[in-house]
Amino acid sequence: MLTVPVRQLGESERRAVERLLDLDPYAGAQVAERVAARGLAWWRAEGRVLGYGSRRSLESLCWLGGNLTPVLASGPAVAAFAEQLAGEERLCSSIVGRADAVLGLWDRLSAAWGPARDVRPNQPLLATDAPPPLRPDPRVRRVRPSEVDLLFPAAVAMYTEEVGVSPLVEDGGRGYRRRVAELVRAGRAYARIADGQVVFKAELAVVTRRTAQVQGVWVAPEWRGRGIAAAAMAAVVSDALARVAPTVSLYVNDFNRPARRVYERCGFHPVGTLATILF
Template identity: 55%
Template sequence: MLTQTTTRVLGPEDLDAALAVLHQDPVANAFVTSRVHVAGLDPWRLGGEMWGWYQRGHLTSLCYAGANLVPICAVPEAVRAFAERARRAGRRCSSIVGPAESTRLLWSLLEPYWGPAREVRACQPLMTTDQPSEVPPDPLVRRVRRDEVETLMPACVAMFTEEVGISPLAGDGGLLYQARVAELVNAGRSFARIDDGKVVFKAEIGAATPEACQIQGVWVAPEFRGQGLAAPGMAAVLAYALRDIAPVASLYVNDFNTAARATYRRVGFQETGTFTSVLF
């Protein structure tokens, strides 16, 4: 057992201890927990390293270092240790994302070395619910079929570009992004209303664990906005999520997106925390 305050890369033998930390906040940690449930702590399967911070011999904080850098249950001393490890390794991630307090501290320590960021979204309310919506669900929102991936892709690309500010087709021509879209469709976690071969509304359940799931990629085609489709569409996705996936559904949204926040509140989501994202 480690007897001092220190950090190290975790391995398969640390799985139970890491899950104990992740389960301290199953909603906020759903993204990383879902990956660990599938891949364990083997870096190749996990798509990155899991760093652990020990205090008095006990694992108390984590940091996932993959395509995203994600502090988990990280107290300030742990954040400083993770920042030093990340600084030495050099930036390999496309974003830093996580609970606001630890993520902001992590970025403040890394910014002199990794900055400037392309964008910092300092306040992203985390919203959750464990109850079906009182808004009647749109009966036309359904699971996307496997043979509809090509129909869905333009909507996914448009949503990603609108939300992140860059196209997911850059770099490898979108091969990795298309694989992820297909993965969610194949898992039954992609939902859409498709009218006459066109996606009108869509959303996915990205992260999923036995305790919580995270809704992402909510999008209404521009020509159909303002027609009241978002709330019934979200109510339908929420019904699927709570019935088939997990007892709690969550999402996080930019604070400046007042229309989306109002829609989510109408559907029944409540703000329970705050995330921060740093985009490169």
């Protein structure tokens, strides 16, 4: 029997949830964005937030929606979340969060939820709060709503390359296209366009009051090796810091050394390590 049971959290505990999310503003950014936008009411949150700890002292969180994301999950909390989830059908497409918690969950859930399509155990989490020390590329700008059709093929290519499956497989890509269009309308998609082709792109996929998290960074294959990525990323970081949030963050696969060098040149520094389990 668990001495501290896991429970689904509701709107009455929102302040406690927000306090925990403020303690881990980078790894918990996606959860923080969803809670800020939709609260904790199950019928409108598009996911559940599970809590570990007493009602007077909430210790850890676990978001369960399209992704499973533990936040500030201690060893006992990981064990408790895993015991709760092992009896449920897996509906999430990934588990992502701080590496120790994600890998601990996977150790306990793999028998019930496996096999995984890919396990990425070491993804440096990086952040910056200062303008980049190199000159931003003035040709990188926010994508206009009229350019969604131009951006979408590049977004599909990035997703397929990064995740290993095409976003067009499920529903013909309609949901993914809506997501791309939403980011464009919100002023959160950036690109450098040359001769009618997207040669660089990136999005602020997650925005909270604490950070803007960059995802979807991509350079067209024929433009790789020309040295455009660092100045392009500098443009994204500069605009995000000036217009969107007090910090910019992202995470990257440890084996992607070219990308890590780009982010280092743009002033990013390590703030932790994430892991991702892909299904």
